[in-house]
Amino acid sequence: MSDTQKLADIVVGVDGSDESFAALNWALRESAATGQNVNAVYGWTHSWDMGERPENEAEWEKIHKFITMELNEWAERASRGIDFDRDRLTLTSVHAAGSTALLNIGKNSHQIIVGRRSLSRLARWFLGSMSDSLLDRAQVPVTIVHADTAEETAAEGSIAKALKPEGAGRSTGQEDSDEGGEISVTESEMLGSALMPIVAGVDGSAVSKRALAFAAEEAQATGRPLQVIYCWRIKNLSEIADRTHAVPSHDEAQEYADKIVADIVSDAHIPQSVRVNQHAFHISAVKGLQSASRYANRLIVGSRGLTGLDAVMLGSVSRQLLDSARCTVTIVH
Numbered sequence: 246m247s248d249t250q251k252l253a254d255i256v257v258g259v260d261g262s263d264e265s266f267a268a269l270n271w272a273l274r275e276s277a278a279t280g281q282n283v284n285a286v287y288g289w290t291h292s293w294d295m296g297e298r299p300e301n302e303a304e305w306e307k308i309h310k311f312i313t314m315e316l317n318e319w320a321e322r323a324s325r326g327i328d329f330d331r332d333r334l335t336l337t338s339v340h341a342a343g344s345t346a347l348l349n350i351g352k353n354s355h356q357i358i359v360g361r362r363s364l365s366r367l368a369r370w371f372l373g374s375m376s377d378s379l380l381d382r383a384q385v386p387v388t389i390v391h392a393d394t395a396e397e398t399a400a401e402g403s404i405a406k407a408l409k410p411e412g413a414g415r416s417t418g419q420e421d422s423d424e425g426g427e428i429s430v431t432e433s434e435m436l437g438s439a440l441m442p443i444v445a446g447v448d449g450s451a452v453s454k455r456a457l458a459f460a461a462e463e464a465q466a467t468g469r470p471l472q473v474i475y476c477w478r479i480k481n482l483s484e485i486a487d488r489t490h491a492v493p494s495h496d497e498a499q500e501y502a503d504k505i506v507a508d509i510v511s512d513a514h515i516p517q518s519v520r521v522n523q524h525a526f527h528i529s530a531v532k533g534l535q536s537a538s539r540y541a542n543r544l545i546v547g548s549r550g551l552t553g554l555d556a557v558m559l560g561s562v563s564r565q566l567l568d569s570a571r572c573t574v575t576i577v578h
Contacts (some may be wrong), residue, residue, distance in 0.1 A: 252466060254282045256351035257358040258343055259319055260289075264360025267392040269323035271573060272358050277329035279466040281355065284335045287316055288346030312338045344378040356386040356575065361567070376567065380548065380576055386459055388543075388575040389567055441542040442470040446534045446562070447509050449475075452547030454513065456577040460545040461515040463575075469542060470520040475506035476533035477525060499525065530562045531569070538570040545575040 257272040259265045269285055276283045289312065316336040324331075339346040351357040359376050379387045445460035447453040457473065464471040479498055493501070502525035510523045526533050538544045549561035563576045 253355035256354040268360040268390040288343035444541040446546040456547040473523040476530040477502040
């Protein structure tokens with residue numbers, strides 16, 4: 246565990262909601278696997294339903310004691326059934342907006358973790374969400390935990406173990422998929438282990454390479470296998486068309502895509518202790534990674550770098566995956 250001791254703290258936002266309980270539960274399980282410290286942060290502001298605004302130190306102290314009691318109760322609830330070192334958990338309350346508190350306290354953290362609110366993309370634009378605010382402003386990876394991730398992941402792992410055909414082989418990653426379908430080849434690959442993998446989506450960009458480095462670090466710390474996925478379309482492989490002066494055949498394009506992902510993985514210098522497989526699939530990135538998320542413990546991708554109105558109007562793979570992925574998603578900047 247000496248390597249994992251070097252990892253910085255995990256900072257997780259809590260507010261008493263089911264989503265934040267899922268986020269804290271996920272963070273504590275991560276701590277149990279990696280040995281990292283966890284700082285559970287509650288950013289609060291005084292509102293009308295809390296009564297009159299405190300006017301002296303004694304009244305503020307009363308509110309502080311109440312919040313401390315609440316934090317301890319939330320930690321107790323979220324940690325049930327998890328074998329982790331309670332001394333690694335810090336409970337922090339800050340008189341500030343939740344996203345502001347997390348950004349300030351988590352600016353040097355390993356990652357910031359929050360629960361996913363069940364809002365549509367349009368509703369999040371009008372009403373706002375903590376996750377969107379963090380994605381726009383955080384300089385460290387942001388992990389968005391789905392409230393039902395832990396239970397679904399455990400169940401899917403059990404199903405995978407029970408249903409895997411005897412003697413099923415490894416995937417080559419070269420089977421095709423049409424635009425509207427699932428990546429059928431990933432089912433045997435992703436479900437082949439009861440320990441569901443970390444999936445990293447790559448496209449060759451600098452930010453996706455940072456996402457892969459983070460994914461490799463997480464795989465090494467948790468002992469999970471790492472699956473690296475590159476999704477391609479013919480129109481995206483312009484270099485091969487330029488080189489051959491013709492539209493490449495599917496086999497030529499697949500061979501070229503396989504080389505791209507192989508070079509990306511080779512350049513990442515992933516530790517030998519990490520079990521890693523790489524795949525190139527003929528499918529759009531959103532649909533491909535969405536399909537992979539069904540069989541992943543966690544999906545890690547790079548941010549496109551869009552913020553505010555641009556992110557809403559133009560969209561990005563990472564933003565769309567927040568809405569459609571079936572597992573926890575980490576966005577790396």
